[in-house]
Each structure stands twice: as structure tokens, then as C-alpha cells.
Amino acid sequence: MKSRAKAKTKARRGLGRGVALVGAGMSKFGSFPEKAGRDLFFEAFQELRASVDKGLDPEAIEALYLGNYSSDLFEGQGHTAPIIADWLGLTPRSATRIEDACASSGVALRQGVIAIASGLYDVVLVGGVEKMTALPTERVTDVLATGGDALFEIPAGFTFPGFYAAMATAYIHRYGAPLEALMRVGIKNHEHGALNEKAQFNLTIRQIMENKLAKAKAQGRPLPSWADELEFLRDDSANPVIAWPLRLFDCSPISDGAAALLLVAEERAKEFTDEPVYIIGSGQASDGALHSRSELTSIRAAKLAAQEAYAMAGVGPQEIKLAEVHDCFTIAEIIATEDLGFFPPGEGWKAAMEGLTSLRGPKPINPSGGLKAKGHPVGASGAAQVVELWKQLRGQAGPRQVRGEPDLGLAHNVGGTGQTCVVHIFRRG
């Protein structure tokens, strides 16, 4: 189809000047009844300030690009960008909110990169925030569903887990993947999250299972008898179905959180740190509703965004040492590892089964714990992925540090079912 081919060709164009990441921070992810969105973002900004090796005078910041999915529906707060800018003392700098569902802060990052490349700004604060836990679960279900088509998908009864569940049935049908492959993604990401003090679930699934056993014992309740995590995950009462075949532990949680990134023009990076991380590739693409797509077992916007980012960076998937991918659901991680070219189509589930994507495997995916274990405050997730890459590429990831001094990392951030996808590639300075 000619439209697709043209879009690909044009995506190869580059940026006016280089952009460096010189600071990054995130709030703890979880449920924080006493914190509003602005309080969460302030926490992320505090960590960011501390992360700038040569110090950050906030006066240097010229603009804010803020990713946020729906403070409107979650907090009754529109016009969130200047609210946050004001809370950080950044007014009268320009403050712009970017919304592309769960890809909001990945796209905000791209706008920050573009703004610096344009020559307008040298120093830009990018971030994301979402405060989700103030609403009851069924209302959160409603709000997340608005990421789909309110006229043609939501009336059918689709929920956000429902969309990915449908993709899972198509994937399983086409490639014969067992449900265990999904479970393996969840187990791995919780193992990573257990090493991340910022994660909402700072526990392995085995630990969660053992805690349940200990609690039942303490309360004198009859003991469940799970032989291992897989048995635990197959238990309807321990791991209830949300949207079949996806169960609770296939789904990222409802989270509060924020993340912040400091971008500067390449030539000014050394004013801030001697160890910058360069943003060498950026890609973004869009797509229609799930039912309009020719394929359900991959996300076209992700493949196109990755193509654009790889072309701009001049690297290929085999050179990427680690990636943070958008595992809003376990099936999403498997599809992502195929869309990004890490594994051939239909082989992602096998890689998950074989442990190829674990922290000590050949292609570590989601060392942070991913959206699954770290948490998924939707508008913050894209920026939080980059906080992890910042730490990993600078060798500061502590117990979850990927070995071998990784030099190239990738972030893959998806909005909705893939109506938006944005991919960035980072190189250690």
C-alpha cells in the first residue's frame, strides 16, 4: 500500500541537532491516598535534581512537556501542565500537556527532543504523571477503556484488559503458545521488580504466594496447596480472571506515580554531567481501532515507530543491550519483543519460556520490573522507562544492573491497543 511505504521513507529524516539526557528521577509507584498528581511529580523532580551530577539550577529549565492521560477523569483536574509547572516554581516557562493514552510521556519525551532540535530551547524538562487510585476500580476500568474508541469499541463491552485478552486469543490461536508463556512474563517481571525499591510490587510472585500462605496459617484458615508459582497463577481464587485468558497477574496494576527527565542540547550536556546519555533515535506512529487492523498478533504502530527509531539511530535490534517495553499485560511484552525485532514473529513466547529476556539472559527486557511489577501510572510510564535506562546505561542500577556495561538501550511505549506507539533509543555517552 503506497501510503505505508511513503510514511516509512519520510521517517528516515533526522533531527536538527543532538539531544542528551542529563538527569532523571521518579516517585515511588504505588497507592498514595495523601498525594495528588502535583505531589507525585514533585517527588520525581526531587530525585531528578539530585541525579544531575553537576547540579541543576531550575532557572535553567526553559520548558515543560508533561505526559498525562486523564487527570480530567482521575482527579477532576484539566490544564495539568501549568499546574505542575507552578508547583515546581517553573512559571512563566511554557508548559504543555501531551496526551496519547499510556504513551503520553513517551510522546512528551519526543516533543522535548523535537523542541531542542528545533533550536528554540536548550534545556527542557519532560515527564509524566498519573494519579489513578482515588477512583474505585470500576471507574478506573471505565477511564482506561476511553483509550479505545468510545463510539465503536466501548459500546461492544470492551475493557482495556479485554482488548489485550482478545489479542492474546489471536496470538495463542495462531502460534499455539501455552498460557504458561504469559505467566513466565509475569514471574520474570516480578523477579526484576523485587530488586527495584521504587516498584509498586517489590516482591516476587513466589514471595506473594508465600505471604498468602503465611497469612492463612496465622489466621488458622485452611491452607491452599500451591506446588509452585505456576499452580498459584492457575488458581481462580488466588489469581482471578480479569478478561479471559488474562488474570490478575497478567495485568499491570492501578498506580499513582510520576517520572521526570532533563533533556539538553548535545553541545551543552557537559555543563550538567560528564556521563550523559544520548537520545539517538526516536519514532512514533499511529493506528486505528483494533478491529480495523489486518493483523492482531503484532502492533503495526510499534513496528513502524521502531523502524523510524532504528533508522535514525543507525542501529538494529541485535545491537540493543536491554529494553524497557510496554508490558501493560503479559501478552503485550511477548508481542513487543517481536515487533521490536528481538525475536521473529511467533517466537516471542518461546523466548519468554526459555528465560532469554530475564535480567541475566541474553536480551534483558524490563529490568525495572516493567509496568507489571513497577506499576503503571499510565501517563508516567513512558518517562519511567527512561529513568531505568538512564540508570542502567550509567551503571547505577544496583542489584538489577544488567551486566557487561550496556551501551545501547531502547524504550517502547504503547498507547491504548497500539493506536499510538513511540520508541526511543539511547546510547551511553
Add this chain to the structure above:
Amino acid sequence: MKSRAKAKTKARRGLGRGVALVGAGMSKFGSFPEKAGRDLFFEAFQELRASVDKGLDPEAIEALYLGNYSSDLFEGQGHTAPIIADWLGLTPRSATRIEDACASSGVALRQGVIAIASGLYDVVLVGGVEKMTALPTERVTDVLATGGDALFEIPAGFTFPGFYAAMATAYIHRYGAPLEALMRVGIKNHEHGALNEKAQFNLTIRQIMENKLAKAKAQGRPLPSWADELEFLRDDSANPVIAWPLRLFDCSPISDGAAALLLVAEERAKEFTDEPVYIIGSGQASDGALHSRSELTSIRAAKLAAQEAYAMAGVGPQEIKLAEVHDCFTIAEIIATEDLGFFPPGEGWKAAMEGLTSLRGPKPINPSGGLKAKGHPVGASGAAQVVELWKQLRGQAGPRQVRGEPDLGLAHNVGGTGQTCVVHIFRRG
């Protein structure tokens, strides 16, 4: 204060390359029960396509920046940018939603300009859309209030008209302006709107008054006895108080509508038209809640955004031939004409009284009818201002054409009470 000074200095930096406007279109503004946001934007896009002198192959469009305030709350639709991109057949191009309250599409325009200046794209579609009339008035009041601070302003009982009403009391107190000055703004903008077939109120206030009289007569009801428009506007039943001193005819209406702009890299403009309009200045600034400001009779973000835009364009307020300003309320237009430097502080109300800002006056303001008469679908208003400037600068504004072949126009788009302001300056090619 040092922070303010620094921000000003930095704003003088320019863009990497020039940007031209080569097409523009808008939907009719009004109340359209059968049209969703996507249907409205399609209508704007149709007019845009027809406006491109040498024709537009939609394949040429590389990205969409869409301003939208709250499709979340108005339509139950998040992730609006790819929804619209898909409806226009633009996927898989990148589609990004920008939200800065009522300044959403003015800021989207700025992002489009920046994206082209960065070298990433040559051809960008920018626009805005809002579908407001599906909700009852009290819910629209709620949604608009979320443009204020949900934690410190809304709990006080402020509504959106209430904010501007408070600014009006401060302005009247400080400068001794009579309420008639506000009424004169409304009368003038309706006179302009009567010449604009796209306007929600395609009628003068005198016509509205006479229609009411005719209706009362036809129904045999006792006739009101308004001597003129001013008496009509002072009548509590004909023009009820919304938030004192603002009455119904001081407020922009609740509207459905969309507007779309086609931006291209300067060097490619002639592929699309021999009469492009160049975007020669762009400025954006932010501010905190109204109560945090040192002045209530002007909007600091508007003054700073204007400074940045004037500096980039290398022109001053006296050279601007006409302006579309953000008259969400009559008082807002008076303050805008001062913030933009058209009249000294405290003199804007006199200019309104003396007719200096009418279509045939020395400084025509809102020839389109402004938000007041044209309508204010909030996310579309900033882009719709530019549709008017496109027509005026190309001499295509028909009965409301500003005389003397104007070469320089300005658009002033405010979010909320001025927590965001964005200003653009346009030059006939």
C-alpha cells in the same frame, strides 16, 4: 525577580527554519447533536483541503498535532489524536494530542511549528476540536472549571465565568471602567459574527433583540420595551447574570466545532500555493492560579508570550494590522488588547467604547466575531483564530475583510485564566 528576567532573555532565541501556512479550514460552529468530535474535524479538514490552492494529496501529511481540551469529560473519549488521524485516513502518521485548556490548539500550532523547524517533518496538519453540547449546562460548567485549580480554586466555588468576573471587578475597581465597556465588546463582536457564516451567532445583538420582540408580538405576550441594545443587555431577564458583573452576553457560548491548519517548511510552500502566509513569531508562557498573581488586571503569561512572539518576528504591536484575541468573556478582550500592547494599561476599555477595535476602526480586533459570536469549542478556538487570519491576510474574508490589504496579523489564545498563553504572528507571503 530574576527568574522572570531570565525567561525573557531566553525567549529571544529563534527557530531552525521557517514555517508557512498553506491551507486552513473550519467546521461550522454551533450545536450539532448528530456530530461527534471526529465528524466535526472531518468537516474542518474538508474545507482545509479545498483551501490549498495547488491541491493537497493527504499522503503528503507527515504528522498531526491536535488541540483538544477534554474529549475525556465531554465525549468519554480519551486518546483522541489517533482517533481523528484514523478518521481522516492519516494513520500510521504520528498523532499527538496537546492539551492546555482553551489554548490547546494555539499550543498545538506551536508544536507543529517547532516540529517543522526541527527538521523532522516538512508537512504537518495542526488543528483543534471540541464537542461540548452533549452535556447539560451544569456539567459543562464543571468541566470548564477543571481548567482552574481543582484543589485550591474549584473548592472555593469558582466557575470559569466566575474567574473572569473577579478579574472584571478588579479591573473596574482599578480603572473606573463602566459596565457599558464590556457590553460594547459584545455588541461589536456580534456585529462581526453577523458577517461570518461559520459563526454560531450569525446575528447582531440588535437582531437578536428584534427577533425576541417579534416573537413576543407573534405570541401575544406583553412586549419588553428596550430602547436599544444597551437597555436590552441591562435587562436581567433578557441578559441574565452568570457571574456578576458578567451576564449571558458577556460570555462565549457552549459550542461544537473544529478547525484545521496545514503547515509546511518554508522552502516547500510554493508546492502548495503561490500565496502562503508565514508564521514569523511564536510565544508561549505559563502562570499559576489567579490568586497567586501580583496583578489581576492583566495576564502575565499573555504579556510574556507576546514579547517572545514580537521579538521572534521582529515587529511591534503598532505594526499589527488586525488580531484575533481570546475573548472568552468581554473583559478578556479588553485586557488582551492591553497585554498585547495595542493600548496602554487601563486604556483598553476606552478603546472598546470608542470603536477603535471594530472592523472599520484603526485596530480591528476579532473580525471573525471572536469567541463571543463565532463560538468557543475550547480546543478548536486557537486554530480557528488562525483560519480567520489566513482568510484576512489573503484578502478572502468577504464582507468582513479588513481594509487596506493587511500584511501582519496576530493570534492570542489563552488557556484558563491565563495559566497558559500562546501568541503567534503571521505575515502575508
Add this chain to the structure above:
Amino acid sequence: MATTDRGFTTAAFYKFLDEHKLMGSRCRSCGRLYLPPRPLCPECHSEEMEWAEMSGRGRLLAFTAVYVAPTAMLAAGYGRENPYCVGLVRLEEGPAISAQILGLDPKRPEEIEIGIPLRVAFLERGEGEARRIYLAFQPA
């Protein structure tokens, strides 16, 4: 209003659904068919479209059984104890659409087979003003 006069809005699609008609749009320029109906052909960018009634016969492309339901479906009586199926259906004419799938057992989803033939159903949900016909499918 005659069928063919209706604008290609989402509202028109639902008005047809009220009349138990599943209507797509066909591009007069390249002949491609769209469901949901589009006012502009994404392939050839023509705005010359015409309404086209669909047979309502299709096959199940993908599905789920929803146990954690949104408020609208909770209000319709669904939920953990009464899950429902929703899926993607490819019409025999080519386009695919999202719809509730009736007549399958959402408590035994492992027995549901992708590819089974389906036919359209017009499902009434909601009360009073909110009463509306929703698109659904059921085994053929």
C-alpha cells in the same frame, strides 16, 4: 430521510442500527468497503462514499470473556458472577468490527473457537432515554 442521504457520521450508523440494519460505507472511487462506515477513504482519500448494507454474516477473529466489567456493563447486569463475551468479527464482505458476542459460554472460554461462523444480532440495552440498540453477533 432516505437511507442514502444520511451523512457518514457515527450517529447515522447508530440510527441504522436502531432500524436493525448493519451499514458500512463504500468508496465510489476505489470500491473499498468500510465498517464502521467512514466519510473518507483512507486508501484513495476520496470523500465520495455511499452506504452499503452488510450481510451480517462473519467469523470470530478474536475474543475475550470479561469478568471485571465497566460501569455500563455492570448496570446491564454483567460482572464477575455473570461475565460476557466480546470479540472482533470479520464480515464476509471483508471489514471487521467489535461487538458483544451472544450465545457463547463466557464461563467456559477455553471451549470457544476462533473462526466460528457468526451472524449479526441487534441487542437492546439500557432503560428509557438511554435505551439503545447495540451491535452484537451470535453463532450462525
Add this chain to the structure above:
Amino acid sequence: MATTDRGFTTAAFYKFLDEHKLMGSRCRSCGRLYLPPRPLCPECHSEEMEWAEMSGRGRLLAFTAVYVAPTAMLAAGYGRENPYCVGLVRLEEGPAISAQILGLDPKRPEEIEIGIPLRVAFLERGEGEARRIYLAFQPA
């Protein structure tokens, strides 16, 4: 939790309000005072802040009488027949804040004078779980 231990969150501000305390924050570095309380000083960018109780005395900066009310105020009994006043109040300590203004006649707004002295009031609105203390002012 001791007063001075509370984090500078918006929630803490409202907890104080429940205790009939109007609390701002003071920058330990430059001495500036903020109401609403801020966790970071916008002037010197210090994050070292301390709580500071405000006198509650101030003057009316600007106001309105709201006749078309949002749903929360409609629920509290306000509306076209029962309008209410809301305004901006500059505290004698310097900062200004938004609040409902009691004790003025919203039906005769032309008689309200900017600059009149006000004192803080703690206004209870809402029922049950939603019961909350709101910031208000009234003529001193």
C-alpha cells in the same frame, strides 16, 4: 503526627483546615511565605520549607457573585435563586488565596466593596463521607 512533620502536600493543607487552621509554608532559605503551602520555593528553589499558621485576616482583592453554579454548589443548595460570593483574599501576611466569601449579599453585588477587611471562616459543606471543611472568609 506533629504539625511540623506533615509533608507539604495539598492533603496536609486540608487536614489542617479540618482542625480550623489556615496553614501556609515558609521558605527556610529566603523567608518567603506561601499560601496555598508549597513544597518548593519558586523564588529561590529551596525545598526546605516549614509550616506557618496564618492570622486569617485579610482584604478582598476581587470577587464575583455566582448565579450559574457547578454541580457541587448546586448540591449545596446554591444556584440562580440562591447565588453565592467567591473571591480572592490577600492575607495581611502577603499571600492571596481563593475562597467563598460569606456575609455579603450576592443579590446586591454592586454594593460589595473591594478592599474590605475579612477574617477566615471554616465552612462545612457536604454530607457523610463527603463532609469536609472548606476555606471561607467573612467581613471582619
